[in-house]
Amino acid sequence: MNAVNIHKRTINQPKEQVSQLINTLATQNDLVWPYENWPAIRFKNGLHVGSKGGHGIVRYSIIEFKEGEHIKFQFSKPDGFNGIHEFKVTAINDQSTELRHEINAKLSFKATLLWVFVIRWLHDALIEDAFDKVENYFSTTKKETKYNFWVKLLREAYKRQSFQTKHV
Template sequence: MQVRNIHRRRINQPKAKVSELFRTLATSDDLIWPYENWPAIKFSEGLNVGSKGGHGSIRYTIIEFNEDQYIKFQFSKPQGFMGTHEFKIEALNENLTEIRHEINMQTSFKTSLLWIFVIRWLHDALIEDTFDKVENYFTEAKKKSTYNLWVKLLREIYKRKSLQTKTA
């Protein structure tokens, strides 16, 4: 199955300021990834082309990186995710920036089902939380995306599974 999943958010800040935040991705001072509520994003060799990492059970390698414009990843897990995802930063004018996350991939039959019923829902919530964190860095009126019932159920299942793994 061909998957194209796009999220966009306009941030009322110059591109240079938004780019500064994106340089902190996967560092000990990460200002964009919502690690407070999701598995942290980590890379073996920092934000460099060839560095391997990911978050939770999703694994990928950085294949392109321009710290002021975009970072592009090639999926390696789950098996059956064949393609890329990327974050982009684009100036719309001198005080308005669009941040964008895009997945372009082919999935095998098995991972198509996993995408449709599980990963897509969690992914969409994660990216909206990421974009909320970026937007909230620059505003006092804090934005908080709400999870639908399916996302809440999936997160509860994941949480219980993680607790069982830790106690086993």
């Protein structure tokens, strides 16, 4: 199966302002990644081409990086995920910017099952939380995307499994 997953959000700020936030990804002062509610994103050597890292069970390497413009990652885990995902920052006009996250991967049968029933749901919620975090940085009215029942169930199962693994 081919997995193509695209998220876009218009941020009513100039590209230069949004780019400054994107440049904090995976740093001590990360203003993009919703690490408050999700596994943190980390890279062994920071945001540089060739740096390896990931979040949760997902692992990847940075294969392209243009500061403030885009970051492209190549999947290495889970097994059977063969492809890329990327963040892009594009000016719509002088006062609006589009944030875009895209996955394009060929999946093995096992990876397809994992994607369809687990990862896609969690991924979609995580990316919307990240976009909320960026949008909220510039706004006094805070946006919060609500999780559907399946995401809530998966998150609870993950917390229980994580707790049991840590305390056994």
